[in-house]
Amino acid sequence: MSQIKLLHVLLTAIRSALQDTDILRQLAKLGYDAKTLREGEKLGNAFDELIQKQEEAQRGAKTATRNLQIARQGLQQTYMKHVSQARIIFQGQPEYLDELKLNGMRKKALDKWLKQCKDFYYHAPSHLEILGKYNISESEITEAQTLLAEIINLYTLQKQAQGRAQMLTQQKQEMTVLVERWYRKFIKVARIALEDQPQQLEMLGVVVKA
Template identity: 30%
Template sequence: MNNQTIDAQLLQAEVAIHNATTNDAVKSAMALYGYDTTKVAENQALLDQGKTLHTKQKKEYGEQYSATDALSKSMKTADKWYIKHVKIARIALKNERGIWQSLQINGRRKKSQSGWVSQATVFYLNALSNPDVLTAMNQFGVSQEVLASTQLLVQDVANKLSIQLKETGEAQDATIKRDEALDLLMDWMSDFKAIARIALEDDAQLLEMLGIVKAAA
């Protein structure tokens, strides 16, 4: 369900509750069928909860989108250097099968973000701890300092991925809680409207005040 639909549902419920509690004719008619001020107040509480959780859900998804964009930007920068260093390592260490394995430079680079972080982290950690790798890479213009600075870029990606995953989880949780609250609100409104059609069946204008269009006979 998109946000515009939910916004419309919340607004409709708000209008119905307001008019059911401020219009004397509606109040009197509905009270005869058990929907007095106290009972209608129950729906106000459901409405308030739904609005609060809907606002929070929007906030959480905004934070998720920001975290995703930050991750994408960070990864794009780091990947440019990482791929370059992998290509150079394959040339500089072309006869070193054991080192290839330790740097994980065999085969394709992993496409998933977590897989990329894992491969890149291993590459720079093992490259910087192996003097033979440092010597070989330096001969092709990749110094220890360059590798170390790129390692920091990879760590930044890892940090941003962790944040993005957290924000994604929070956004999903906010959606579940929002939807549960809306289900309760819509269930209450369904009964309310059904009773209103009975209580106000002879007054189409009052029904319209509650957002209910009288069905054709």
């Protein structure tokens, strides 16, 4: 049973019982009086709220990831252009190739790619004079640094959003167990209390075999 369906059948059963004095009277004989049912309804409402929060957090995480991907794509073309040009400029100068992290392939993993970008744009301003001779202007470097800072911020926001989504998902899973346990016990008691009243059982959403 899905969590949404579980929530629906739980609240339907409880509210139907609370609205029918005869059903409520029969349930109360087995310990499910109005107060107990209200506690179950409170549990269901809390479950509903948690489901909404978790879904909102999931949407937030997806949005954060999408924004990060867009920003990364925006810097990637400029960065690769600068890397290609700098490799030519500093060819045969291993100390500069190492300083600017120009050796090897560009990393695909975001955290490692960010490290390469940060190393390059941190040291690039020290070589503006020679870079400028090859059409890499100071304004280009500054613009790239600004976008890089934005990406780093978006990366932090993404991690925070993903962490919140994971936390709420865990909480929802744990609460699902509690809600399902409460519902199954309630229905078991209702079947006993209303054994001779199949129509009242059906009002609680219980399928009664003919």
